[in-house]
Amino acid sequence: MSTLFDPLTMLRTPYLFFTGKGGVGKTSTACAAAVVLADSGKRVLLVSTDPASNLQDVFSTQLSNHPTPIEGVPNLFAANLDPETAAEEYKVKVVAPYRGVLPDSVLASMEEQLSGACTVEIAAFDEFTTLLTNDQLKSQFDHILFDTAPTGHTLRLLQLPSAWSGFLDDSTHGASCLGPLAGLEAKKSLYHEAVQSLSDGTQTTLILVSRPEQSPLLEAARASSELKGTGVENQLLVINGILSSYFIEDAVAKGFVDRQQKALTQMPAELQSLESYHIPLAPFNVTGLENLRAFFVPVRANADHLHPVEVDAAIPSLESLISDVETDGIRVIFTMGKGGVGKTTVASAIAVGLAERGHRVHLSTTDPAAHLEYVIGDNCDQxxxxxxxxxxxxxxxxxxxxxxxxxSLDDEGLAFLEEDLRSPCTEEIAVFRAFADLVERSEEEIVVIDTAPTGHTLLLLDATQEYHKEIARSSGTVPDSVQHLLPRLRDPKETSVVIVTLAEATPVYEASRLEKDLKRAGIPTKWWAINQSFAAAGTTDPVLSGRAHAELEWIQKVLHKAEGHAIIIPWEPVEVTGYEQLKRLSASILK
Structure with a gap:
């Protein structure tokens, strides 16, 4: 067993990045570490770079782009780098110097150009690099902790300093997808300084957070390798949620520990060379200062939690959801929710259930951190x-x-175009195009899409009109698949979103925000899936039963929100992988 994680002795550098696959406990670990450091007398700033941030849920405090003091922890401040807010502030800052100097028509053109998806990315990135390079801010705090988006997007964020610096070094024509390069050129030294801070082991520590499970460990290994490639060498591995003492008679607890031990035994080689620490599995939801302060210490379970939890047997099964989708004739099905709630497994089970009913099905993922092939297996001809x-x-x-x-272009024009297409923003446009093409397949097959964690999914879906402009500007044409996308997503006879959650505070809060945002965008939702439920598994292990009792409040909240369209999937002692296990899960007879 590795050493217990202790922030006071193990976190020494000014900048601390917490990253990992969605749902591994990055936010809990980062928040608890921030509280412990602040309680010790250190001045601490905790920043979320995740569009689906839930810092406000953990601290029960409204947060903005600017540091806000946390009540009850005198030395702690927190902030959310919200991309949309950052983009609006960035646009105002870029346009302001030209007001009264340039004609209104030119200013209007600049504002329109700065309303695209690329501006959202560069604005959030601009705030991120400012935090890394702001000497005045650094002098005010002993530690600045970054609670980052799940690793696929974290990798992109941390690689951006190099990408934008390289683009500015190579660019000769003076323009980019953000308009004139003058504004970016002024940031060139800032971006280089950010790269240096990230790669300096005396300044920055990367904390790779994982669960003792195969998929998160694989993701942590990938992140470790790619970030070492960008120069971020100072890395620690923290395994969150270790259950070391359990009721051997309890099948759920035994299966839980067996799965953990198997995953740790098969840990990727990239992680074995890192300093490794662990955090015990907490028998409570990690919200509120009392629980945050207890997070790193093994806690004795409540003796009242030794009896199984009773869950309403009338709650529908996954089979009911699949039957309903089939009856309604839905052609596009999304699984959405916070990272780590099991969207990939639920999407795969829905796809298998529909295939078993004789439908042609295409299963895909837009999540860069997803391991779809691992979940569904290699032998899947259906x-x-x-x-x-x-x-x-x-x-x-x-x-x-x-x-x-x-x-249609001469050599100079072609060189201009090739240079513009090397901008980091171009990748976002390319991915969006692929997403639109994926939805277009619904004319021939039922398309089931496992999406990225909610913040990035919403940016993708909510930016359709902006991407129209970006694609038209870059290529001169907007494909039919892009033009058809938003009407398809908004048609309840064609598209259905399944919101996947755990029966815990943060996933339910985030799922509720997701539902509101989708409603605002005119995209229909119907079903909720409560996944990996200990309450529905019937465990009597003290720690797991403690978590089961904590679930009851959130199960009731979901049932109320879903208005009868919520299913519950028990936590299973055997990891659900491969077609046959997914088939049993879809038929609600997994044993």
């Missing part, structure tokens, strides 16, 4: 499977745009 790979889509999109314009 379902076609794909993955939206950003690097592949970028290269394909660049080649397509150049080919479309090769005959």
């Amino acid at each position: 379902i076609t499977v794909s993955r939206v790979d950003p690097k592949v889509e970028l290269e394909k999109y660049q080649q397509e745009v150049i080919s479309q314009n090769a005959d």
